[in-house]
Amino acid sequence: xxxxxxxxGSNSASFAFNRHHTAQVVNVNQNLYLIDCGEGTQMRLAKFxxxxxxxxxxxxxxxxxxxxxxLIGLMLTMHLQGREQDLYIFGxxxxxxxxxxxxxxxxxxxxxxxxxxxxxxxERQVLIDTEELEIASxxxxxxxxxAGFVFEEKPKKRKLLREKxxxxxxxxxxxxxxxxxxxxxxxxxxYAATDVTLEPKKSRKYAxxxxxRYTEAILxxxxxxxxxxxxxxxxxDMRDRAIQTYHSTAAQAGxxxxxxxxxxxxxxxxxxxxxxxxxxxxxxxxxFQNTELAIEGKVFSISx
Amino acid sequence: xxxxxxxxGSNSASFAFNRHHTAQVVNVNQNLYLIDCGEGTQMRLAKFxxxxxxxxxxxxxxxxxxxxxxLIGLMLTMHLQGREQDLYIFGxxxxxxxxxxxxxxxxxxxxxxxxxxxxxxxERQVLIDTEELEIASxxxxxxxxxAGFVFEEKPKKRKLLREKxxxxxxxxxxxxxxxxxxxxxxxxxxYAATDVTLEPKKSRKYAxxxxxRYTEAILxxxxxxxxxxxxxxxxxDMRDRAIQTYHSTAAQAGxxxxxxxxxxxxxxxxxxxxxxxxxxxxxxxxxFQNTELAIEGKVFSISx
Numbered sequence: 001x002x003x004x005x006x007x008x009g010s011n012s013a014s015f016a017f018n019r020h021h022t023a024q025v026v027n028v029n030q031n032l033y034l035i036d037c038g039e040g041t042q043m044r045l046a047k048f049x050x051x052x053x054x055x056x057x058x059x060x061x062x063x064x065x066x067x068x069x070x071l072i073g074l075m076l077t078m079h080l081q082g083r084e085q086d087l088y089i090f091g092x093x094x095x096x097x098x099x100x101x102x103x104x105x106x107x108x109x110x111x112x113x114x115x116x117x118x119x120x121x122x123e124r125q126v127l128i129d130t131e132e133l134e135i136a137s138x139x140x141x142x143x144x145x146x147a148g149f150v151f152e153e154k155p156k157k158r159k160l161l162r163e164k165x166x167x168x169x170x171x172x173x174x175x176x177x178x179x180x181x182x183x184x185x186x187x188x189x190x191y192a193a194t195d196v197t198l199e200p201k202k203s204r205k206y207a208x209x210x211x212x213r214y215t216e217a218i219l220x221x222x223x224x225x226x227x228x229x230x231x232x233x234x235x236x237d238m239r240d241r242a243i244q245t246y247h248s249t250a251a252q253a254g255x256x257x258x259x260x261x262x263x264x265x266x267x268x269x270x271x272x273x274x275x276x277x278x279x280x281x282x283x284x285x286x287x288f289q290n291t292e293l294a295i296e297g298k299v300f301s302i303s304x
Numbered sequence: 305x306x307x308x309x310x311x312x313g314s315n316s317a318s319f320a321f322n323r324h325h326t327a328q329v330v331n332v333n334q335n336l337y338l339i340d341c342g343e344g345t346q347m348r349l350a351k352f353x354x355x356x357x358x359x360x361x362x363x364x365x366x367x368x369x370x371x372x373x374x375l376i377g378l379m380l381t382m383h384l385q386g387r388e389q390d391l392y393i394f395g396x397x398x399x400x401x402x403x404x405x406x407x408x409x410x411x412x413x414x415x416x417x418x419x420x421x422x423x424x425x426x427e428r429q430v431l432i433d434t435e436e437l438e439i440a441s442x443x444x445x446x447x448x449x450x451a452g453f454v455f456e457e458k459p460k461k462r463k464l465l466r467e468k469x470x471x472x473x474x475x476x477x478x479x480x481x482x483x484x485x486x487x488x489x490x491x492x493x494x495y496a497a498t499d500v501t502l503e504p505k506k507s508r509k510y511a512x513x514x515x516x517r518y519t520e521a522i523l524x525x526x527x528x529x530x531x532x533x534x535x536x537x538x539x540x541d542m543r544d545r546a547i548q549t550y551h552s553t554a555a556q557a558g559x560x561x562x563x564x565x566x567x568x569x570x571x572x573x574x575x576x577x578x579x580x581x582x583x584x585x586x587x588x589x590x591x592f593q594n595t596e597l598a599i600e601g602k603v604f605s606i607s608x
Contacts, residue, residue: 043343065410101405
């Protein structure tokens with residue numbers, strides 16, 4: 001089952017050096033989730049051959065232009081290309097008002113339904129809860145109300161070793177074994193779950209920490225994730241500027257990854273003052289070795 | 305003195321085949337005027353090395369997304385990059401409300417002043433009137449209220465032939481000669497304007513006809529322009545669809561250019577159903593020979 005993140009853009013504020021504004025697609029089991037939607041996201045989707053009609057859920061972290069200005073255009077393109085299935089948008093208070101005003105003035109009645117849910121910016125909030133996956137938002141520290149998003153697979157079932165089982169077990173008993181419970185058949189034979197099943201596959205986890213000042217308050221939400229994306233707008237020599245603008249340095253991103261004991265750190269939201277990103281990557285790696293630049297077009301997979 | 309049009313995008317509705325949404329820059333004597341501002345216009349400006357801080361006037365024809373969704377992003381980039389000089393925006397009713405709402409929710413107070421003028425969609429309206437240039441809007445026929453824009457140089461002065469003049473003439477008399485009036489100096493010598501001056505250079509004219517159904521009502525506004533841009537969304541075999549959606553065919557664009565006796569026709573706003581544009585160009589050329597495709601990156605100059 002696929003669990004991968006495709007970067008569509010990761011430059012902060014202004015477009016520069018052919019680096020576009022923030023957007024990423026998370027693919028979990030062929031369900032596509034779009035996180036943030038900077039200007040031109042529909043063009044990046046086309047470039048990287050990701051069909052927009054496969055996206056049913058969009059998450060907007062906050063209302064700075066570089067994180068949402070592509071949303072209206074994407075929605076209109078979906079409309080013009082005949083989308084009919086519902087679209088779910090999770091975003092800050094005010095985003096629905098903006099979308100509604102655009103649609104009103106263009107006299108557009110979308111031929112698909114939009115379900116808008118306002119994010120709670122004060123505490124962790126479960127947004128999507130299926131049998132396989134939970135997606136939640138969590139508060140970060142930015143100039144505007146801003147949320148991170150965490151994607152986590154539900155605990156998985158143990159795998160039955162068919163050759164160690166008799167035909168005497170009911171489906172309820174098989175289910176119990178998969179949950180890790182021991183069972184006994186009508187001949188009195190005991191089946192210990194640890195003997196007749198394999199450990200479940202691990203539950204994978206990805207956290208997108210949005211735009212944020214360095215804060216350890218988010219550790220509980222991102223703890224032990226396989227991958228986190230954390231912004232690294234500045235280098236350490238501009239730490240004061242980072243604090244003042246509610247952004248982070250590459251070193252701070254590395255520190256947070258280390259404290260959260262994550263598997264891999266993706267850094268992005270690069271300032272337009274940096275043409276080359278070598279120093280940014282090196283600074284984060286000096287603290288957390290397994291760091292990668294979130295460069296558009298790159299795909300990061302979490303294996304099962 | 306330069307008078308040229310740079311195409312930044314000319315695809316209709318959806319982004320397709322790497323053709324972007326509508327935007328053009330008109331450069332008259334190094335003053336840059338932006339007409340329409342589809343999503344990603346700031347990226348196209350960067351690509352074609354046009355500095356956005358040289359643009360002081362923006363004209364938005366109507367509120368379909370492919371004509372204005374790049375405006376907010378461009379304004380925010382101007383802000384982030386320290387713009388201080390005033391920005392003048394001419395657009396349909398409602399655009400100011402949209403811009404204001406975006407700025408409110410991003411808690412942005414622009415560090416430059418924006419002057420917004422609502423377009424009159426019922427009659428020709430002079431928007432800019434300087435000694436050298438007049439820019440006016442004119443009504444076209446589209447689903448939404450929509451304006452075209454016409455750029456026309458003011459009548460120019462005659463050029464003095466210094467070698468045919470004596471030093472006896474006052475500056476007021478020289479000015480009169482340039483206006484075409486004859487003068488007499490204090491020795492009684494008569495200077496006929498036609499003898500001592502050259503004909504003025506012609507006044508150049510460019511008309512942008514926006515999105516419109518074929519209508520001869522716009523002929524008075526675009527008449528004898530050196531260049532007009534007219535949409536050619538469809539081919540003639542889809543004329544019914546063009547009428548129904550308030551768009552034009554390539555043949556209709558050619559017909560209008562012919563009737564308006566213009567110098568050159570630029571066609572654009574291509575439907576995403578056409579991967580190749582050869583047929584579109586051929587169809588227009590079969591009626592009006594001097595036609596060119598408005599392909600992004602192309603520059604069309606009007607010589608003096």
